[in-house]
Amino acid sequence: MEPPTPHKRTGRPRSAEADRAILGATREALVELGWGKLTLSDVAARAGVAKTTLYRRWAGKNELVVDAIAALFEEQLDLPDLGSLQADIRGVVLRFAGLLDHPAIRTGLMAVVAEATHDDALRLRIREAIVDRQKHLVLLGRARAQSRGEIPPDDTDPALTARDADLIFDVIAGSVVHRVMVSATPVDDDWADRLALLLVLGLSGVRR
Amino acid sequence: MEPPTPHKRTGRPRSAEADRAILGATREALVELGWGKLTLSDVAARAGVAKTTLYRRWAGKNELVVDAIAALFEEQLDLPDLGSLQADIRGVVLRFAGLLDHPAIRTGLMAVVAEATHDDALRLRIREAIVDRQKHLVLLGRARAQSRGEIPPDDTDPALTARDADLIFDVIAGSVVHRVMVSATPVDDDWADRLALLLVLGLSGVRR
DNA sequence: GTGTTTCGCTACGGGTCGTAGCGTAACTTC
DNA sequence: GAAGTTACGCTACGACCCGTAGCGAAACAC
The missing domain is CATH 1.10.357.10 (Tetracycline Repressor, domain 2)
Incomplete structure (x- = not known):
């Protein structure tokens, strides 16, 4: 049976602030560099998080940018x-x-x-x-x-x-x-x- | 005084067939791989030309793709x-x-x-x-x-x-x-x- | 405390980038 | 023809980014 919140019962919770920092850094890098030259390494550095943290939450550049933009539509x-x-x-x-x-x-x-x-x-x-x-x-x-x-x-x-x-x-x-x-x-x-x-x-x- | 055709008087002329092959290969790679995963190395290999030839004619991916698409509008x-x-x-x-x-x-x-x-x-x-x-x-x-x-x-x-x-x-x-x-x-x-x-x-x- | 998950960090092989250098091919001019 | 000029194919290179793995420490629930 799947619980309503599927996977978050125990362990260290994911930092919501990291989420906001990453999405904000993505938008910032998007403006400065454009899509083509945007790199996940750069986004991680801007957000002040490790690159691995980024990959734990998003599969790649596409998904990250969609979420970064979607947040502006909410x-x-x-x-x-x-x-x-x-x-x-x-x-x-x-x-x-x-x-x-x-x-x-x-x-x-x-x-x-x-x-x-x-x-x-x-x-x-x-x-x-x-x-x-x-x-x-x-x-x-x-x-x-x-x-x-x-x-x-x-x-x-x-x-x-x-x-x-x-x-x-x-x-x-x-x-x-x-x-x-x-x-x-x-x-x-x-x-x-x-x-x-x-x-x-x-x-x-x-x-x- | 600039001649009407600015720079092509002497020397070996550029292969028009190479142009067509490159633009065709670009469109082909664009369909198969999409913009993000398209690489100039791959395009050069598909077109049967050296990668350096590609860089002698186009500054980068953007310009190449614009020309490859523009050819379809002509x-x-x-x-x-x-x-x-x-x-x-x-x-x-x-x-x-x-x-x-x-x-x-x-x-x-x-x-x-x-x-x-x-x-x-x-x-x-x-x-x-x-x-x-x-x-x-x-x-x-x-x-x-x-x-x-x-x-x-x-x-x-x-x-x-x-x-x-x-x-x-x-x-x-x-x-x-x-x-x-x-x-x-x-x-x-x-x-x-x-x-x-x-x-x-x-x-x-x-x-x- | 114990167990679990996330975090930051480092390191890695693999791939692409864009450039440089070289010898050769093609074409123009004399 | 020979000389001059430009394009070509090829190789090699340092730089960068990718995406993953492994580690110890941190932050929670029980």
Whole structure:
């Protein structure tokens, strides 16, 4: 029988402070060196822990960076109701863009997504720790818009409902990421306004 | 006085076949090993050239991968006129998605974009070799839609014109990339249809 | 106290990096 | 042809990072 907390009953407990120091050092090194030149030896030295301690907790660079970045996503769970679909979209866009203000996220997120191309476990980890948490904000805005009557209620076919939600999530998140990472131009209020307007107009007619 | 071809007058010329072999081997290694485990030693061995030859032409892994990927973008210069803005958008979306069908592009493009976060020269290289070439397709579709009267002609302020074009490019390219890379779901005809419809509806009302 | 787990430290073989040096091959110019 | 120039393949090298093993000490539960 597996206990609820699987393996921590006896012995010396793992230092929670070491965890924070390692993840912080990882983000710091990520900004200074970038993904390619980041080494676990360097991270261990910055964090003030032994390299072996690092390997006891993470399997490698990929997993470490995912956790270091995921920690920055943990706080934001929802978004205040801004009164209209357009305002809510604008809020979500600015929220996403705010996350990409962290240099560590800009550098690390793309790198781990690239690595996830041929590492299914890593992709799952990214999805659970980061992507699904962002998607929740989009689903929240969608539900609010439905309750306001701005967009039609859920389709009788749940598959179609999920399909539409996936589309709008890819559009919002993808646009912001592309703007910041590829076009290398910051997301300002004006851009968020125009994107929100574009989507509201598109959504208002998409079901007729 | 700099000659038009700066440095190639005398001496043994560089093997064009070696170039092709190296870039091909890079793409092959990229698919098999991924960005992180790709080594220049391995690429040289696959290409059948000496490692030193590789270093004589590229400064490092970043530059090599950018060129290896950029070669896959060189053929597609434009898109047939499909008769309507919606059809053209659909065509561009499917074209972008088709590029991401190359496993080498999926794996390498994100990685070099991540590295470009702290390497301005690399970012410029990516922009010239890849991004601007894609943007051209969007601008082409925009011009066609204007000649059809589907969207208003260029604003008197060229800055506003460029701003709107940048927005729609970020939305199209970003949505496709996010769909394929993050959501890890292929772009099929149905998805392209729905995205194109969303954008056409949004664009039809955005200037009122 | 005893038992257990984590910690810091050191050391190690294996691999890649990026460069240097050498002799040879290919091509241009005279 | 011969001389000059550049690219090539090959070998070797110090430097660095990887990931693991082994050790004694520290921090907990019982």
